[in-house]
Amino acid sequence: MDIVFHGAAGEVTGSCHLVEAGGKRVLLDCGMVQGDRRADARNAADFPFDPKSIDALVLSHAHIDHTGRVPLLVKRGFAGPIFTHPATIDLAAIMLADVANIAAVDTDQHNRHLLPGEKPAVPLYAQDDVDAAMKRMQSVAYATPAEILPGIRLTLRDAGHILGSATVELDASEGGSPRKLVFTGDLGPDNTPILCDPAPVPSADLVVMESTYGDRLHKSREDTIAELASIFAAAHKDGGNVVIPAFAVGRTQELLYFFAGHFDAWGLGAFRLFLDSPMAIRVTAAYDRHEDLFDADARKLWSTRPHPLRLPNLTLTTDGESSRKINDIHDHAVIIAGSGMCTGGRIRHHLRHNLGNPAAHIVFVGYQASGTLGRTIVEGAKRVRLFGDEIPVRAHVHTVGGLSAHADKDGLSAWYGKISGHPPVCLVHGEDPGRSRLAAELKTKWGSKVTLPMPGMRVMV
Numbered sequence: 001m002d003i004v005f006h007g008a009a010g011e012v013t014g015s016c017h018l019v020e021a022g023g024k025r026v027l028l029d030c031g032m033v034q035g036d037r038r039a040d041a042r043n044a045a046d047f048p049f050d051p052k053s054i055d056a057l058v059l060s061h062a063h064i065d066h067t068g069r070v071p072l073l074v075k076r077g078f079a080g081p082i083f084t085h086p087a088t089i090d091l092a093a094i095m096l097a098d099v100a101n102i103a104a105v106d107t108d109q110h111n112r113h114l115l116p117g118e119k120p121a122v123p124l125y126a127q128d129d130v131d132a133a134m135k136r137m138q139s140v141a142y143a144t145p146a147e148i149l150p151g152i153r154l155t156l157r158d159a160g161h162i163l164g165s166a167t168v169e170l171d172a173s174e175g176g177s178p179r180k181l182v183f184t185g186d187l188g189p190d191n192t193p194i195l196c197d198p199a200p201v202p203s204a205d206l207v208v209m210e211s212t213y214g215d216r217l218h219k220s221r222e223d224t225i226a227e228l229a230s231i232f233a234a235a236h237k238d239g240g241n242v243v244i245p246a247f248a249v250g251r252t253q254e255l256l257y258f259f260a261g262h263f264d265a266w267g268l269g270a271f272r273l274f275l276d277s278p279m280a281i282r283v284t285a286a287y288d289r290h291e292d293l294f295d296a297d298a299r300k301l302w303s304t305r306p307h308p309l310r311l312p313n314l315t316l317t318t319d320g321e322s323s324r325k326i327n328d329i330h331d332h333a334v335i336i337a338g339s340g341m342c343t344g345g346r347i348r349h350h351l352r353h354n355l356g357n358p359a360a361h362i363v364f365v366g367y368q369a370s371g372t373l374g375r376t377i378v379e380g381a382k383r384v385r386l387f388g389d390e391i392p393v394r395a396h397v398h399t400v401g402g403l404s405a406h407a408d409k410d411g412l413s414a415w416y417g418k419i420s421g422h423p424p425v426c427l428v429h430g431e432d433p434g435r436s437r438l439a440a441e442l443k444t445k446w447g448s449k450v451t452l453p454m455p456g457m458r459v460m461v
Helices: 039-044 070-075 086-111 127-134 221-238 251-261 278-288 296-302 320-326 347-354 373-378 409-417 434-446
Strands: 002-007 016-021 024-028 056-058 082-084 137-139 146-149 152-158 166-172 179-183 206-210 242-245 272-276 314-316 333-337 361-364 383-386 389-392 396-399 425-428 458-460
Touching: 002 425, 016 166, 016 179, 024 146, 056 146, 070 086, 070 127, 082 086, 086 127, 086 137, 086 278, 206 409, 221 242, 221 361, 221 396, 242 347, 251 272, 251 278, 251 296, 272 278, 272 320, 320 333, 320 347, 333 347, 347 373, 347 383, 347 389, 361 373, 373 383, 373 396, 409 434, 425 434
Parallel strands: 024 056, 056 082, 082 137, 179 206, 206 425, 242 333, 242 361, 272 314, 272 333, 361 396
Antiparallel strands: 002 016, 002 458, 016 024, 146 152, 152 166, 166 179, 383 389
């Protein structure tokens, strides 16, 4: 069994790894590159392998940096099965349709302003390609081994990252001694709201592990709750809006969960609450359909009032006109909108109307990749460009790290430490120097052999 790294090797998006075992080829994830200035060109480029040669695809979870090029893979000739958790299938249908719709809109706008002799642009893929990809998906429940190809067995375990997220175990027994590869996808921290803790894996011959926060420690949940309480208190006093760029899957639902649990303590009744993301609204409804995956506390809250999806002052805005009307509100509004890294979507319009207001509060609750507008604001930019205008940054900017859906350095190390024998590790889905620091931690604490793969590197399992 070998693995070749084709994405998220030295960066945090574009997850894609090719496993070769017993004459079969299994692709782990097929994600989009995000944030990079060359992202469009990189996503449209040829795959570094022949899609027709892939026998099966396994998806760790539904985030676009892990699934976003799946319809393109199918469009370019992949005809095998796609294995993943049932909740991931539910979420992927929503998220991939959103990508196709955005591509169609962007292409149409571009083609309206073609220069003489310029060729019309074409979208990366269309809804028909999404539909074709969804037809290939087959569900695999947690902790239920399934033979996906002759001699190759797949086991998914709860990764605690988002609904349906999974660590992937591939056991290969064909053509040699049995070997086991474990791929974490993205690992969540313990005690994440709504979700269960990441399940341990008993053994492995090689672990391919994410390292997004390989050099950082998150704030405690208690400190995070106190920080959010202070932000809402300050916003109430200052009289401005609270604008939260939030990822449609996971972070938005956690925020609503916290709002329900601390509605009175945070004085949220004094605000108008807006969930201004059609995709996040659809995803939140999907969470309702998978309550069996929740932890005990979330199941209890979901069955009581206020229900996280039906807070008394929460408005769900689906159409553009309703979204634009929010910009007429200059005080005591809490606006949750995508995208989480501010690379597109409705959040950019809300930032345009609130960044220059010294009474406003901008709250970042997730990772901001290098090159994104979110990263620029978090790093202290005094002015940013939005829709062709220079916008001053006068609002209060907060980074609330304790809401991350990724395990931190200690969490990653502790999860790995439970694996028998502390097998060799390849660290992916992390920027340097973060993953280098995690490598040092694993070597020092567990005596591990650690590799930092770059694109195209092949490692024997």
